[in-house]
Amino acid sequence: MTQQNNSNVDLVIFDWDGTVMDSIGRIVSSMQAAAGLTGLVVPSSYAVKQIIGLSLDPAFAVLFPDTNTTQRAQLFEHYRDHYTIYDTTPTPLFAGVEQVLKALAEQNILLAVATGKARKGLDRMFAETGLADYFVTSRCADEAQSKPHPDMLLQISQQLDIKPANAIMVGDTSHDMKMAQSIAMPRVGVTHGVHGAEVLSQFQPKAIIDDLPSLLSHI
Structure with missing residues (x-):
């Protein structure tokens, strides 16, 4: 009506x-996994939460400011795959x-x-x-x-x-x-x-x- x-x-x-x-828990765990798989220092849960809402490029720039183009491409692939395929954190x-x-x-x-x-x-x-x-x-x-x-x-x-x-x-x-x-x-x-x-x-x-x-x- x-x-x-x-x-x-x-x-x-x-x-x-x-x-x-x-979906915060899955975003945090997926970003941390992506960092580890790319060989970068894994950010804290608090740090990842602060970039939630940003697009991935500016989020990567905040969390991983010293990365190059190749590393950011790897981060993107690992994050996407972990979030959509491997991570089972409920959302x-x-x-x-x-x-x-x-x-x-x-x-x-x-x-x-x-x-x-x-x-x-x-x-x-x-x-x-x-x-x-x-x-x-x-x-x-x-x-x-x-x-x-x-x-x-x-x-x-x-x-x-x-x-x-x-x-x-x-x-x-x-x-x-x-x-x-x-x-x-x-x-x-x-x-x-x-x-x-x-x-x-x-x-x-x-x-x-x-x-x-x-x-x-x-x-």
Whole structure:
């Protein structure tokens, strides 16, 4: 049943890793495995978590600044293979995800994804979770500049002809908050992913929530 949308929110854009899907553990273990297989110093779990949300090239530049082109190509291959084939760390959806998407869609609010994943990776997650039909569009790491640049959000807003002020970005990292803040797009930080309230609050979010169902009270 479709409900009337009484807010000025026409669009909600979700980050994926750490916001919709609890994939942080697999990202960390896959990045550490890739480093070891490439013969590099294995980064700490904390260090890897800080680059979640970035595209892989800038993530590698942060974690492995002294690597050359060949090493980065090896890192990419090892990371991709470990994440998609060898790593069995569970990547469940966070509690209440589909409930929230359904409730927003019933209010005629458009939904989108802005993610550091590559298109193949996001499409694979859409297929595995069955959530693709909720989202009218998405932007991935190989289609836009990396977070925290607002390119993904600008592309989505322009495609849907919705002003940034009438959208909300929902994410779990400083990268999500910073890219939305830079174009004056309202934002909601969620603490069940990488960054906690202390970090997220630095970007003046509309709200900080501990779980996605709480988002509905801020729309």
